[in-house]
Amino acid sequence: MPKSHKILVVEDDPVSRETLAAYLRKAGYGVVEAENGDGMRQSLARDTIDLVMLDLSLPGEDGLVLLQELRRQSEIGVIIVSGHHDEVDRIVALEMGADDYVTKPFNARELQARAKNLIRRTQAAQPESRDHPVKRFSGWTLDAPHWTLTDPAGHEVRLTRGEFELLVAFASRPGRVLTRDNLLDYVSHRDWSPNDRTIDVLVGRLRRKLETDPLAPRLFITIHGVGYVFAGSEHA
């Protein structure tokens, strides 16, 4: 059973990496190794990875940056494996979407149990389709991998990161009512509070850039007291 699952270990220190990899292999997992962000991205592009074990201190892009990147792109399970015992690090990582945080020296058996439980969870959620990288609606084209939005006339429209991710969130679930909490979680992995206007501001910005008449929105519909719904469809 565990043999079919593949874990990506992102760790720059060769000894730590090999030790962890060897343990995981012994436990029956396939293991792919990477020592930095580039290696991680290559592995993810090349292999079907079921879980990522990510060290926090990496050369170049650090673990938190990579975690953010991962979380933007997928719901893959992420266990931070770190030498840092700092509580703040742990909380920040969890709030940024890490599923777990294990400190070195870890207990191998515990790590395996955590990995196993998490893989079980991610496998159960498998069918989610974030796998349509290019989305079309009402004449617009949203190309997520290339980070581009093209208007009905064929011109590229510039969006900030937040705007772009919010649009991806919407376009992934057209017609569904999405709460501000849902949306904020998607864009920033932050908790929403009732006085938080961030999503509203971002929606306003998207309206200004995409709506024919931002004052009479046709794409981004407010559901008063609930949230927003994206009314863009594949047909113009």
Place this chain on the structure above:
Amino acid sequence: MPKSHKILVVEDDPVSRETLAAYLRKAGYGVVEAENGDGMRQSLARDTIDLVMLDLSLPGEDGLVLLQELRRQSEIGVIIVSGHHDEVDRIVALEMGADDYVTKPFNARELQARAKNLIRRTQAAQPESRDHPVKRFSGWTLDAPHWTLTDPAGHEVRLTRGEFELLVAFASRPGRVLTRDNLLDYVSHRDWSPNDRTIDVLVGRLRRKLETDPLAPRLFITIHGVGYVFAGSEHA
């Protein structure tokens, strides 16, 4: 629908239980409390629970026994919250299927992040479980996830949040007499008092929007001195 999630706290010590419950409520969760296995089972039977926080040391059946029972029956998320710092306990619990193990005194923020991440995972694995399904009655279609009401002619009818939720309450229990107290709790989570006319006004609004003749209602029937009953059926 954007309801907050509900967490079941199973903990015999009243101070610990109330402290944890208060924290979770402050973080926006609905909280149900139980002090032992029986209480836990009753709560699970009565409520829709999204996550269980389980203490290990309980009177009667201990936490591990309850964990086994939970895991046998469902894939619900389980966080063990324990005063035990013993590594073996932790590993055993994780191997028995606990999703996480947090020791007291916990950091509230960390616990919240862990709970949220886990709920996200369990919800992803059962996408429709907390949504009311599409309901049809007398030619109308009520689609809660999309927040739409469609009339027999196929036109969309706009409802306010209160109207919408009241309609969902009715359509969820067709043929049942619902008191104003029931209905007000559903729509506004507040207690009803005998001079409160809110529900009557909302029912009046629904009648105006849905009844062929609001003066001779066929869907929203008054039960004098009791409340209302929804007479919409699946057949036109």
Place this chain on the structure above:
DNA sequence: GCGTTCTGTTAATATTTGTTTACAATTTTA
């Protein structure tokens, strides 16, 4: 380091909705 852009916050304002009030209509009770 500086200028520009991005992002989130704040406060004012606009809009929407829920609740309350008052009275009419209907039902129930004595």
Place this chain on the structure above:
DNA sequence: TAAAATTGTAAACAAATATTAACAGAACGC
């Protein structure tokens, strides 16, 4: 049948929510 209780209804008002401009700090690029 009359009085009391309950429900229907319109309108006003209060509360809640959403929009928007402006701003400040952070991030980024040169």
